[in-house]
Amino acid sequence: MPEGHVIHRAAIKHNKAFSGKKLSVSSPQGRFSKGAKLLNKKTCLKVEAYGKHLFYTFEKDYHLHIHLGLFGRIRSHKAPPKDPRGQVRIRLFDTSTVVDVNGPTICELQDPTDFNKTIQKIGPDLLRKDADPQIFIDRVKKSKRSIAALLMDQSIIAGIGNIFRAEILWRNRINPNQRGSDLTKDDLLELWRDGQQLLDKALRTGKIITNDAAASRKKSEQLNIYKKKQCPRCSTQIQSFEIANRTCYLCETCQTTDC
DNA sequence: GCCGAATGCCCAA
DNA sequence: TGGGCCTTCGGCG
Numbered sequence: 001m002p003e004g005h006v007i008h009r010a011a012i013k014h015n016k017a018f019s020g021k022k023l024s025v026s027s028p029q030g031r032f033s034k035g036a037k038l039l040n041k042k043t044c045l046k047v048e049a050y051g052k053h054l055f056y057t058f059e060k061d062y063h064l065h066i067h068l069g070l071f072g073r074i075r076s077h078k079a080p081p082k083d084p085r086g087q088v089r090i091r092l093f094d095t096s097t098v099v100d101v102n103g104p105t106i107c108e109l110q111d112p113t114d115f116n117k118t119i120q121k122i123g124p125d126l127l128r129k130d131a132d133p134q135i136f137i138d139r140v141k142k143s144k145r146s147i148a149a150l151l152m153d154q155s156i157i158a159g160i161g162n163i164f165r166a167e168i169l170w171r172n173r174i175n176p177n178q179r180g181s182d183l184t185k186d187d188l189l190e191l192w193r194d195g196q197q198l199l200d201k202a203l204r205t206g207k208i209i210t211n212d213a214a215a216s217r218k219k220s221e222q223l224n225i226y227k228k229k230q231c232p233r234c235s236t237q238i239q240s241f242e243i244a245n246r247t248c249y250l251c252e253t254c255q256t257t258d259c
Numbered sequence: 260g261c262c263g264a265a266t267g268c269c270c271a272a
Numbered sequence: 273t274g275g276g277c278c279t280t281c282g283g284c285g
Contacts, residue, residue, distance in 0.1 A: 003266050052267075070267040071279040087279065103279040105268065154268085161266045208266080226266090245274090246267085 002068040004052055004159025005202035008127045010074050011049035014056070017076075017097040018044040026091050028084040035109045036090060039064060044092075051122040051158030053106075055115065056092070063115040066090075069105025076100070125158040126196045127203060133192040140180040140188055147183060147191075148176030149244040157192070159199055163226045166249045167210035168195050170225040175255045176248045183257070225249045 025039040056064040124131035231251035
């Protein structure tokens with residue numbers, strides 16, 4: 001269930017637990033047995049995230065590349081290893097921590113060349129401090145696609161998923177169908193900053209909370225528009241439709257940029 | 260127990 | 273642009 005913050009949280013946690021440690025690696029489900037055998041008993045040097053991609057760098061230039069896709073999950077628990085829950089594609093553990101990954105779209109070993117190719121395809125990542133919003137703006141300006149499609153394109157801007165897309169557009173009163181290149185540079189910078197702030201908060205808390213109101217303690221009040229029936233600002237019925245293969249949400253009263 | 264949906268992405272046409 | 277794929281979970285009977 002991964003937007004960018006989930007992956008970055010895992011990277012930070014696993015890096016702390018595993019960097020410099022020799023790991024046991026297996027594939028309880030079996031579909032990554034070969035790779036697991038190659039990694040088993042090797043030392044993990046670091047764990048890091050680029051957008052929604054998670055990388056474990058091992059000695060001898062082995063890069064374990066994981067992408068959760070829509071259904072993937074990462075779980076961890078204290079050693080000793082428990083019985084695998086569900087289809088555990090890969091399990092990594094040392095004497096204190098066990099990490100299980102279920103249902104990833106990608107679980108593969110990469111050499112340095114492949115690794116570099118992969119990270120070069122990823123656009124500026126809202127959760128990386130060195131990310132350059134100008135790259136995002138330039139790419140949007142060059143495209144004819146809707147802003148909702150562009151925000152989901154990880155080569156344009158990395159880290160946003162369907163929940164953040166809906167929430168960021170609503171917060172900034174932008175119609176999802178609006179062509180990205182018709183937005184001003186300031187609009188785009190504002191979208192960037194808002195996304196950055198929301199993802200940062202999600203990284204720190206582990207929760208997606210996009211409603212600033214004080215009352216957002218209840219789970220049902222933490223989001224504004226994603227899967228909602230009514231707009232919390234003006235009570236207009238929320239519309240939903242597909243953009244870029246995913247359900248998109250719109251309050252036509254609040255999100256009034258022309259399109 | 261079955262069915263559909265789900266915080267994603269790739270590839271063939 | 274549409275279908276396929278990875279797996280889990282909740283709602284419905």
